[in-house]
Amino acid sequence: MRISVRKCQCRNVISLTMPPKYIHEGLVELFRCRPDMAASFLREVFGLLMPDYTQTRTEACDFTDMGPKEFRGDVAFSMADEDGNNLAGIVVEVQLARDETRKWSWPVYLATLRARLRCPTYLLVVTPKSDVAEWARRPIELGHPAMVLCPLVLGPELMPAVTDNAEAMAWPERAVLSAIAHADGPQADEVLSALIAALEKTDDERSKMYYDIVLATLSESAKHHLEELMTTGYEYQSDFARKYVAEGRAEGWAEGRTTEAAHSVITVLDARGIPVSDDIRERITSCSDIDQLDTWIRRAVLVETADELFT
Structure with missing residues (x-):
């Protein structure tokens, strides 16, 4: 690319x-x-x-x-x-x-x-x-x-910033992580320019995939900044990205249903005046098993404590 x-x-x-x-x-x-x-x-x-x-x-x-x-x-x-x-x-x-x-x-x-x-x-x-x-x-x-x-x-605060083009070309994967961590910081120009240099020297499919990863994680202002360093707009190009876009669309309905079900469990407990700790709330909202969530909804009507949902 x-x-x-x-x-x-x-x-x-x-x-x-x-x-x-x-x-x-x-x-x-x-x-x-x-x-x-x-x-x-x-x-x-x-x-x-x-x-x-x-x-x-x-x-x-x-x-x-x-x-x-x-x-x-x-x-x-x-x-x-x-x-x-x-x-x-x-x-x-x-x-x-x-x-x-x-x-x-x-x-x-x-x-x-x-x-x-x-x-x-x-x-x-x-x-x-x-x-x-x-x-x-x-x-x-x-x-x-x-x-x-x-x-x-x-984390982003410990991620080494790759600002040297030669280093970025030798380690394109580090350049990707550097761009994700520092694209909104004072070294944004250097890390994004180094990223572009790395992508130019990387084989086509990997460079597209790496660019997709960066673009998917940047803030809107950082995306603007990256655009200013490039000649054209960009759509997800890599086969790797297209695979997960398709999966994301296919899973959209299921994700929406599980989110609604988790909200229902917590709503029933709240309506009955049963305290819900942060750990239990996290366990409920992070559950992706719709059958399990349906079970918890039925139990929420009967339990005396939130912990009883899981027994």
């Missing part, structure tokens, strides 16, 4: 809506495309001493042989020496919103990968949102004395 860096005479506003699933999978794909990127962030941002590995491999993300689907992570990697011996493992989780179930699943991911690889393992949480980053950094107490998991969270 050739992109010319000159001022655009038109200022048409790009207003695009992409399903969160696309944004989530797009960010995960950045790490799949560059398996060594997670280790570089652990070393550069968090100051961890990573082993002297010679190869990085993508690992299976099923963290239980059997059990509920929530024990499937986003992406995991192992670093190994030239003989194939595992030296370290990294679980990478992309988080777009607060989800209290993660305090149960993240320790499972980390412990399972550690047992599988038989080497030290790390949890890296990546989010484009500062409030989600603050939430994700909360220590997770496992109960056993001195066993506390403190997630390593790469």
